[in-house]
Amino acid sequence: MSASQAPAEHFELTPNSRLIISKGDITQFAGDAIVNAAAPELLGGGGVDGAIHDAAGPELLEACRRLPVVQGRSIRCPTGQAQITLGFNLPARYVIHTVGPIYHMHEPKSAANLLADAHRNSLKLANEHDLETVAFPAISCGVYSYPPGDAVKVALEACKEAAGSLEEIHFVLFSNNMYSIWQEEASSTLKPI
């Protein structure tokens, strides 16, 4: 089946949490939170970050500006960390902003650790807010150039470790290619349900 016809695929991630992979636009996700693949300043940008800010409306940028600068003159979210705001005009109640690594700026092993941190810290915040459903895009797999075949392994392993009491962890992939990569990795490592 081609990805454009593909239904959402469900897998057992942990005994309590299911992993759901679908193709689409994450700004349409109507669960508790969507994760944004942001830049460290948290002031918007291109890619999924731009789409989320456009759909959420200007209040999202205002909420991001109010988050404290924690490093240097402008960094609100160092690579691998996460911050949470409301979702404003989005169907999702919250946006969890995280920053993945720029692949070529790190040794592959540190890039993998930072990408895992981005997923784990996003899920930590989701659990701290008692959320039940959260959706991730393919963090770092666009402008930040992380090879998607490696990123998916890191992302799914980190989600397994940090799922906590989340009922559903979704990955909403924008392209056929990214959807197929996620679907193949999940099918080969997790039990379908």
Ligand code: AR6
């Ligand atoms: N829904 C789901 N996925 C999407 C959407 C969408 N609406 N739009 C794009 N994607 P990127 P990064 C996919 O570049 O690599 C920004 O400028 C896209 O096809 O958005 O982490 C930030 O401000 C790709 O597979 O994020 C940062 O500066 C994936 O989302 C920088 O880009 C991630 O691509 C972050 O780069």
